[in-house]
Amino acid sequence: MNTPELERLLMQQPVSLLHRLARGRISRHFRSGKRKLVDLLLQASAENRPGLESDLQTLIDERAQRPQPAPLEKTRPAQARSRQAVPATPRPHRHDDHGHHEPPVSLHEWLSGIGVPPPQPFVPDAWQVEALAKLAETDVVVSVPTGSGKTYVAIEATARAMRENRTVIYTSPLKALSNTKFTEFSRVFGPGQVGILTGDRREHSQAPLLIMTTEILRNLLYDAAGGEIDVRLDTLGLVIMDESQYLADPERGVVWEETLIFCPSQARLLLLSASIGNPQDIADWLTAIRPTPCSLIRHTKRSVPLRAGYLHPNEKLTPLFRTAGIPYGQPHLLHPEAKRLFMEYEEETGPSRSR
Amino acid sequence: MPPSIHPVDLVATLRQRNLTPAIIFLTSRRACDEAMQSFERSQVTLPKAQQEQIARVLTQVTEQFPSIAEHPLIETVQRIGVAAHHAGHLPSWKIAVEELMRTGSLDAVFATTTLAAGVDFPARTVVVTQSSIRKARDFTDLTASEIQQLAGRAGRRGKDLVGFAVITPSPYIDLTVLTKGLTGQPEAIHSQFVITYPMVLNLLKAHPREQIQSILAKSFAQFQLNQRTAVLETKLDSLRAEMEPFGPRVCSDWITQWQVFEQARKRKKPRSPFARQESPDVAARLHFLTPGRVVGVTRGRGIILRQYRSKGQHAPMVTLLREGGSLNECPASIVTQVFDRTFDCEETSAYPWCTPQTLEQLTHHLTDLPPRLPILPILAHQHEETPIDSSIIQTLGDFACPTCPSRQACQRDFPRASRVRQEIQRHIKSIQALQTSLWHRFQERIDVLEKFGYLNATAQLTADGEWARLIRIDHSLLITELIRAEAFGAIDPPLLAAIMASIAHDDDRPGSFPRGSTGLVTLLFQVRKLAESLTPHEAPPMLRADVAALTERWVSDQTLTWIGLARLTTMAEGDMFRLFARTIEFLSQLKTLKATHPSLAESADHAIAAMRRGVLEELP
Structure with a gap:
C-alpha cells in the first residue's frame, strides 16, 4: 500500500477507530481532529508502515465482525418503549429548571399599574412599628431597602426622646444631607428645636435635636474623653446614625467605628442603613461592645414594587425580565425581546465592552 | 444605530410612556451637562401650568439661597422641565433641584452615577446607562449594593404604585453586571479601620497605654478579625482531634525526637558526589x-x-x-x-x-603474539566503606529510637503527624497575628509619635502632644509639624488659607487657575519639602499650587465676587465650594489651638471670616 492509498483508507475510517489506532503511537491524540490525526499517524509510522497497516487491518476486521448498528428507524421504537417503562422520571428540561412555562410578561402588562395610589391615612409599616418598639429597650440596627421610610423611624424616635427631655444627635455622612435633614426636621419639630453643627458653625447648638456629620460627633466624644465637660453628651438619650453603611467607606469608615466605640453608654443607638449583606454582624458587634443589647430590623421587600425595563437606542421599550417584578436570585430570566435587542446592540456597536 | 439613545428622545419616550419623573444616571458630569445642552436646542416646551409651578418652587428656594437667582440654567429648566444634578454644581442649586423633584415639578434629572449616594430624592423611574464607574482612575463594575442604591430611588412612597428601573445601553455597559446586581444580594460590608495619629493621641490622653488594647478590641475591625479567628479555631480544633492518636509514646515528644533521629540517620550516609557502579575486580584492573x-x-x-x-x-x-x-x-x-x-x-x-x-x-x-601469555596477577580487594563521622555515631548513640518498642509506629506515623503538627503551629500563629495586629499597628504609630516628640517614652502626651491631639483631620502630622517648624509664625490669613487649601484638596481634576503670589510659592515649596520628608509616616497630600492660589485670591481680594472668582478658573463651582468648605474645616481645627498658638488661631479665624462671604455664607 502506498502513502496516498493508506491515507485514503484512513480517511474512510470513523474517527473513533483512528483514535484506537493512535493509542501508543501519538501522545495526546484526543486533541486533534480527524485530518490532523491522519497526518500524525502517517508521520508517526514512517518507520514502521507495515505495523500500522496490520493494526489498521485488524481494527477494520474487528469492526466488520461486530453486529452492525441497527438503522435509526428501528431504534426509535425501542427508545420509546424504554421511555414508557419509566414514566415517573421525566427527562430534565431546561425550562423546568427555571420553572417558567408561562410566556414572558408583555409590555402592556409590565406598564400597567402606573399611577398615583389613592390618598390614604398614613399607617406605619410593621417593621417601622417593630423598630420603634425595640428601640424602647435596646439599640437598633435597621437595614432596609432605599426609600422604605427610615426617616419616619428617626422622627418618631426623636420625638419620643424629646418628650423625655433627652438630647438627640443625628449624624449623616455628607454635609449636603445634613443640610437637607436640618430643613426637613426644622419643618417637623419647629425651627428652635433643631440645631446644626459643622466644623466652625453652630446654629441652635443647645437645641434638643442636633444634626452634624459623623466627624463632628467623633470630635465631641474625644473632647469629652479628654476631660471637657459637655452638657449635651450628659443628657444624650439617642444617637441616630444615618447611612451607616458608610462604616465600610475606605477613607471615612474608621470615623463611624470610633464614634460607635466611644458613644456614651446611656444613649440609645439607632443605626439606619441601606440594604447590606451582613447587618447581623453589626448588631452582634454592638451587642458585644455595649451594655445594652442590639436588635436587628431587616427586611428586603420594597414598599413600592420595582420593575426593570430595557430601552433600546431606537426607543423601543421592553421589560428586562420575563416576570413583571424583579426575579430575585435568578438573573438569567431575561425577557427574550430584551435579550435579542441587546445582542443586536452588542453586534452593531462592536467590541463595546473593551474600554 | 447610535451608541446610545439621545437624551431628548429618552425623556420624550419616558414622558410618552408616563414614566416621569425620572432620574437618569450618566457616566460623567460632562455627559450631564451635554445632555442639558442638547435640550437647549430642542423645541419641546412644558405646559404653562408646570412652568409656573417650577417658577414658584424656585422662588421659594431663592429666598433662602439668593445665589440661585443668577444661575444660568434656570431658564432652560423652566422651559423644558429637565435639570442636571451633580457635584460640579453649588449645593444651593442642588437643593433647588431636589426641592423641584420632591414637589414633582420636574420630568427628569440627569445625575452622575458616581455620586448616587448624594442623590437623596425619589422618582418614578430610574434610568441606568452604565455598569461600571470610575473609582480612583480606574473603571470598576458596580456592586450589587450600588446598583440597588441606584434602583432604590425608583418608586416614591405614597406617590407611585410601582417604580421602574430602566436600563438603556451605552458603550460602557455590561448587561450581566446589572441584571445580577438587580436580582442579587447586597454585598457584606467590611471594616476599614485604620489607626490615625490623632486617634493615638486622643486615646492616650484619656486612657493609659495598658487599656488601649481592650479599647481596640471593641472595634468592628477586631470583631471581623475575631470572626476569621473563629473559623481558624474550629479548623485548629479539628486538627487537634486529628493529632490525638499521635499523643505521647515512649518519649513524650516523639515527633521531634524522630525528626532529629531521621536527620541524624540521613547525615550518616553522606552522598558521594561520584557514585561508581563498577565491581571491585573491574576497578582493580582499571589501573593496568x-x-x-x-x-x-x-x-x-x-x-x-x-x-x-x-x-x-x-x-x-x-x-x-x-x-x-x-x-x-x-x-x-x-x-x-x-x-x-x-x-x-x-x-x-x-x-x-x-x-x-x-x-x-x-x-x-x-x-x-604467542598463544599463551603470562597473566598479570591482580588483587581485587573489597571496596572499603568510608567511616561514619564519629560525631554522628555519637549522636546516634543518644537516640533510643533504634531499639525503642514504638519504633515501627513512629516510623509509620511520622510523615502525617509532623504535617498535622506544622498545620497546627501555622494556625496558632495566624490566630495570634489576627488578635494582635491592631495593637501592633497602634504601637507603630506610638513609636512614630514618640520619635517626633508628641509622646514621651512612657507613651504620655508631651506639651506638643497636648495641642496636637486637637488637630483631627487628614494629614494631621504634616500640619502639626508645620506648626512646630513655625512655618505659620506670623502668617497672613490669605497665605494660611491657601496652604490649608492645598493640603485639604484631594481632587485631581485638572483646571486653569490664577497665579499665586511669590510668598505663597516659596512657602508651598517648603511645605512640599516637609511633606516629602514625612512620606514614610504619612501619605503626602497633593499640595496643588493652583488651588492654593485660587484660595489666596478669594481671601485677599474682598471685592471679588463668586462669579468673578469662577471666571478666573475652569474649576466647577461645586468643586470650588467643596474646596473652600474643606479649607474652612481645616482652618477651624487650627482655631481650636487658641490656648497654645494664639496668633495662629487668630489668623485662622480671620481667614475663615474672610472666606465666608457670598455663596459660602448661605449654608451653615
Missing part, C-alpha cells in the same frame, strides 16, 4: 589498562589504545585494537584477562588515539 597493554577478551585478544569514562554514566571504557585490525570502543568490563605484556604506544589525542605507525606496529605485534 594502559595504552599498549595486551588483554584477553571473551573472544580473542586485543591491545588497549586508551582508557576513558563514558560521558553519560561515567562508566569505565577502553578503546581496543582487535585481532584483524578493527578498533572497538567497549566497556572495561569486557576485559577478562590482563596479560603481563605491553607494547610501546605513541598516543595521540584523536582517533585512532595513536600514530598510524604505532597502529601498524601494534597490529603486527598482535598477530605475532
Whole structure:
C-alpha cells in the first residue's frame, strides 16, 4: 500500500477507530481532529508502515465482525418503549429548571399599574412599628431597602426622646444631607428645636435635636474623653446614625467605628442603613461592645414594587425580565425581546465592552 | 444605530410612556451637562401650568439661597422641565433641584452615577446607562449594593404604585453586571479601620497605654478579625482531634525526637558526589589498562589504545585494537584477562588515539603474539566503606529510637503527624497575628509619635502632644509639624488659607487657575519639602499650587465676587465650594489651638471670616 492509498483508507475510517489506532503511537491524540490525526499517524509510522497497516487491518476486521448498528428507524421504537417503562422520571428540561412555562410578561402588562395610589391615612409599616418598639429597650440596627421610610423611624424616635427631655444627635455622612435633614426636621419639630453643627458653625447648638456629620460627633466624644465637660453628651438619650453603611467607606469608615466605640453608654443607638449583606454582624458587634443589647430590623421587600425595563437606542421599550417584578436570585430570566435587542446592540456597536 | 439613545428622545419616550419623573444616571458630569445642552436646542416646551409651578418652587428656594437667582440654567429648566444634578454644581442649586423633584415639578434629572449616594430624592423611574464607574482612575463594575442604591430611588412612597428601573445601553455597559446586581444580594460590608495619629493621641490622653488594647478590641475591625479567628479555631480544633492518636509514646515528644533521629540517620550516609557502579575486580584492573597493554577478551585478544569514562554514566571504557585490525570502543568490563605484556604506544589525542605507525606496529605485534601469555596477577580487594563521622555515631548513640518498642509506629506515623503538627503551629500563629495586629499597628504609630516628640517614652502626651491631639483631620502630622517648624509664625490669613487649601484638596481634576503670589510659592515649596520628608509616616497630600492660589485670591481680594472668582478658573463651582468648605474645616481645627498658638488661631479665624462671604455664607 502506498502513502496516498493508506491515507485514503484512513480517511474512510470513523474517527473513533483512528483514535484506537493512535493509542501508543501519538501522545495526546484526543486533541486533534480527524485530518490532523491522519497526518500524525502517517508521520508517526514512517518507520514502521507495515505495523500500522496490520493494526489498521485488524481494527477494520474487528469492526466488520461486530453486529452492525441497527438503522435509526428501528431504534426509535425501542427508545420509546424504554421511555414508557419509566414514566415517573421525566427527562430534565431546561425550562423546568427555571420553572417558567408561562410566556414572558408583555409590555402592556409590565406598564400597567402606573399611577398615583389613592390618598390614604398614613399607617406605619410593621417593621417601622417593630423598630420603634425595640428601640424602647435596646439599640437598633435597621437595614432596609432605599426609600422604605427610615426617616419616619428617626422622627418618631426623636420625638419620643424629646418628650423625655433627652438630647438627640443625628449624624449623616455628607454635609449636603445634613443640610437637607436640618430643613426637613426644622419643618417637623419647629425651627428652635433643631440645631446644626459643622466644623466652625453652630446654629441652635443647645437645641434638643442636633444634626452634624459623623466627624463632628467623633470630635465631641474625644473632647469629652479628654476631660471637657459637655452638657449635651450628659443628657444624650439617642444617637441616630444615618447611612451607616458608610462604616465600610475606605477613607471615612474608621470615623463611624470610633464614634460607635466611644458613644456614651446611656444613649440609645439607632443605626439606619441601606440594604447590606451582613447587618447581623453589626448588631452582634454592638451587642458585644455595649451594655445594652442590639436588635436587628431587616427586611428586603420594597414598599413600592420595582420593575426593570430595557430601552433600546431606537426607543423601543421592553421589560428586562420575563416576570413583571424583579426575579430575585435568578438573573438569567431575561425577557427574550430584551435579550435579542441587546445582542443586536452588542453586534452593531462592536467590541463595546473593551474600554 | 447610535451608541446610545439621545437624551431628548429618552425623556420624550419616558414622558410618552408616563414614566416621569425620572432620574437618569450618566457616566460623567460632562455627559450631564451635554445632555442639558442638547435640550437647549430642542423645541419641546412644558405646559404653562408646570412652568409656573417650577417658577414658584424656585422662588421659594431663592429666598433662602439668593445665589440661585443668577444661575444660568434656570431658564432652560423652566422651559423644558429637565435639570442636571451633580457635584460640579453649588449645593444651593442642588437643593433647588431636589426641592423641584420632591414637589414633582420636574420630568427628569440627569445625575452622575458616581455620586448616587448624594442623590437623596425619589422618582418614578430610574434610568441606568452604565455598569461600571470610575473609582480612583480606574473603571470598576458596580456592586450589587450600588446598583440597588441606584434602583432604590425608583418608586416614591405614597406617590407611585410601582417604580421602574430602566436600563438603556451605552458603550460602557455590561448587561450581566446589572441584571445580577438587580436580582442579587447586597454585598457584606467590611471594616476599614485604620489607626490615625490623632486617634493615638486622643486615646492616650484619656486612657493609659495598658487599656488601649481592650479599647481596640471593641472595634468592628477586631470583631471581623475575631470572626476569621473563629473559623481558624474550629479548623485548629479539628486538627487537634486529628493529632490525638499521635499523643505521647515512649518519649513524650516523639515527633521531634524522630525528626532529629531521621536527620541524624540521613547525615550518616553522606552522598558521594561520584557514585561508581563498577565491581571491585573491574576497578582493580582499571589501573593496568594502559595504552599498549595486551588483554584477553571473551573472544580473542586485543591491545588497549586508551582508557576513558563514558560521558553519560561515567562508566569505565577502553578503546581496543582487535585481532584483524578493527578498533572497538567497549566497556572495561569486557576485559577478562590482563596479560603481563605491553607494547610501546605513541598516543595521540584523536582517533585512532595513536600514530598510524604505532597502529601498524601494534597490529603486527598482535598477530605475532604467542598463544599463551603470562597473566598479570591482580588483587581485587573489597571496596572499603568510608567511616561514619564519629560525631554522628555519637549522636546516634543518644537516640533510643533504634531499639525503642514504638519504633515501627513512629516510623509509620511520622510523615502525617509532623504535617498535622506544622498545620497546627501555622494556625496558632495566624490566630495570634489576627488578635494582635491592631495593637501592633497602634504601637507603630506610638513609636512614630514618640520619635517626633508628641509622646514621651512612657507613651504620655508631651506639651506638643497636648495641642496636637486637637488637630483631627487628614494629614494631621504634616500640619502639626508645620506648626512646630513655625512655618505659620506670623502668617497672613490669605497665605494660611491657601496652604490649608492645598493640603485639604484631594481632587485631581485638572483646571486653569490664577497665579499665586511669590510668598505663597516659596512657602508651598517648603511645605512640599516637609511633606516629602514625612512620606514614610504619612501619605503626602497633593499640595496643588493652583488651588492654593485660587484660595489666596478669594481671601485677599474682598471685592471679588463668586462669579468673578469662577471666571478666573475652569474649576466647577461645586468643586470650588467643596474646596473652600474643606479649607474652612481645616482652618477651624487650627482655631481650636487658641490656648497654645494664639496668633495662629487668630489668623485662622480671620481667614475663615474672610472666606465666608457670598455663596459660602448661605449654608451653615
